[in-house]
Amino acid sequence: TGVVFQLSNGSEDREFRALVSEVGATDLxxxxxxxxxxxxxxxxxxxxTVFGLGIDNVLIEIDGHExxxxxxxxxxFVEAID
Structure with a gap:
């Protein structure tokens, strides 16, 4: 599946793929x-972190927008994954 972020905000989950086409902003x-x-x-x-560790297939669950x-x-992140 590649690198996928799953936003879990209580009522509904939304997935964001780590693809250039999914980038919405790069200001800050x-x-x-x-x-x-x-x-x-x-x-x-x-x-x-995931690139440096050679991880190319992961679902990252997050409960906030950042x-x-x-x-x-x-x-x-490296220490937590290791």
Whole structure:
């Protein structure tokens, strides 16, 4: 399936594929989906992590509209996945 983000907001789940065609904005962060509607923001550090670890097939479940930035690097994600 590739890299897929699943937004779970209680009543309905929405999937966003990590594809160039899904990028809605890149002003302050990389956003998948519609900036004025349903979206997942700040995906770049997590995307760097899955790429660096060679992961190309994953479902990432998230319950908010933004991936936590943590310390600003991919290291916390690498440690959590390892």
């Amino acid at each position: 962060c990389t956003m998948l989906g519609d900036p004025a509607g349903e979206h997942i923001a700040t995906v770049e550090h997590l995307m760097a 991936v936590p930035i943590l310390d600003g690097s991919a290291m916390a």
